[in-house]
Amino acid sequence: DIQVTQSPSSLSASIGDRVTITCRASQSVNKYLNWYQQQPGKAPKLLIYGASSLQNGVPSRFSGSGSGTDFTLTISSLQPEDFATYCCQQTYSTPPTFGQGTKVEIK
Amino acid sequence: QVQLVESGGGVVQPGGSLRLSCAASGFTFRSYGMHWVRQAPGKGLEWVAVIWYDGSNKYYADSVKGRFTISRDNSKNTLYLQMNSLRVEDTAVFYCAREGSPDGYKSFDYWGQGTLVTVSS
Numbered sequence: 362d363i364q365v366t367q368s369p370s371s372l373s374a375s376i377g378d379r380v381t382i383t384c385r386a387s388q389s390v391n392k393y394l395n396w397y398q399q400q401p402g403k404a405p406k407l408l409i410y411g412a413s414s415l416q417n418g419v420p421s422r423f424s425g426s427g428s429g430t431d432f433t434l435t436i437s438s439l440q441p442e443d444f445a446t447y448c449c450q451q452t453y454s455t456p457p458t459f460g461q462g463t464k465v466e467i468k
Numbered sequence: 469q470v471q472l473v474e475s476g477g478g479v480v481q482p483g484g485s486l487r488l489s490c491a492a493s494g495f496t497f498r499s500y501g502m503h504w505v506r507q508a509p510g511k512g513l514e515w516v517a518v519i520w521y522d523g524s525n526k527y528y529a530d531s532v533k534g535r536f537t538i539s540r541d542n543s544k545n546t547l548y549l550q551m552n553s554l555r556v557e558d559t560a561v562f563y564c565a566r567e568g569s570p571d572g573y574k575s576f577d578y579w580g581q582g583t584l585v586t587v588s589s
Contacts, residue, residue: 395575397513404563404579405513411573448513452574455527457503459513 363387365451367460373468380436382463384449389429393453396425396434399446399462408447409434439465470494470578472564477583484554484587490547490564490580498522498542501567503576504549506560506585514560517549518567532558554587561585 364387374380384394392412397405407416409425412432422437436443444467449460476488490502504516517528517538526538537550547564561582568577 393573395573397576404581405576406579407568407575407577410568410575410577411571414571414573416575416577450513450576455518456529457515457574459515461512 362456363390363451363454363458365449365458365460367447367449367463369463370461371464371466373466374439375468376439376441378439378468380439380443380465382434382447382449382465384427384432384434384460386430386432386451386453390451390453392428393451394425394427394432395450395452396423397448397450398443399448401445405448436465470566472566472578472580474562474564474580474583477562477585479586479588480554481589482554482556482587485550485552486554486585488549488551488562488564488583488585490549492545492547492566495566495578497540497545502538502540502547503565503567504536504538504547505563505565505576505579506558507563507582508557508560511560516562519547551585554585556587559585559587 394412396409399405413425446462446464448462471493473491503518519526519538535553539548563582564580565576566578
């Protein structure tokens with residue numbers, strides 16, 4: 362199975378900050394890497410698919426980059442509703458695997 | 469609008485069985501692969517199983533293989549997960565999710581609200 366490792370596991374940031382979360386796969390996943398946002402008690406929500414494509418309806422302050430084994434999710438200017446847990450997922454091979462999540466908290 | 473609504477969760481003793489359902493609406497259900505994903509309390513997401521759009525192929529996580537069975541009824545727009553020989557470590561919120569593939573990249577583009585399964589004596 363392909364392992365997916367996120368860093369950091371948590372971070373504290375202020376409104377308006379630029380936030381970057383990284384995801385590393387144990388082998389190349391090409392661009393088959395997705396990012397999800399999960400609010401407490403809610404289902405995950407797809408933000409980015411194919412490493413860099415913005416899902417319909419997702420604000421443009423979210424962006425993704427990378428290919429192969431190293432990927433990045435960037436929030437250009439953190440908003441109050443962005444405090445949540447973010448998770449990456451590879452769908453290059455079965456089983457699809459998720460990172461352990463990054464919790465973004467208010468500083 | 470796309471809606472996925474899970475049901476069937478509850479409290480069950482170790483070794484027991486439960487069947488989860490996921491009712492789909494707002495899209496052509498028979499055209500999409502569907503997944504079950506679970507999340508243990510305070511933990512990350514764990515993929516459980518997938519079934520192809522026509523039910524022709526099914527794949528399972530090693531942790532549930534031989535105990536769980538995924539199925540679908542395209543005439544009823546419903547996805548199922550039959551869970552047998554349940555263990556304490558199966559305690560989790562179970563989500564159904566639709567597989568999208570825009571530009572050829574698979575993702576889970578819509579999720580249900582989740583149903584809680586608690587395995588406890």
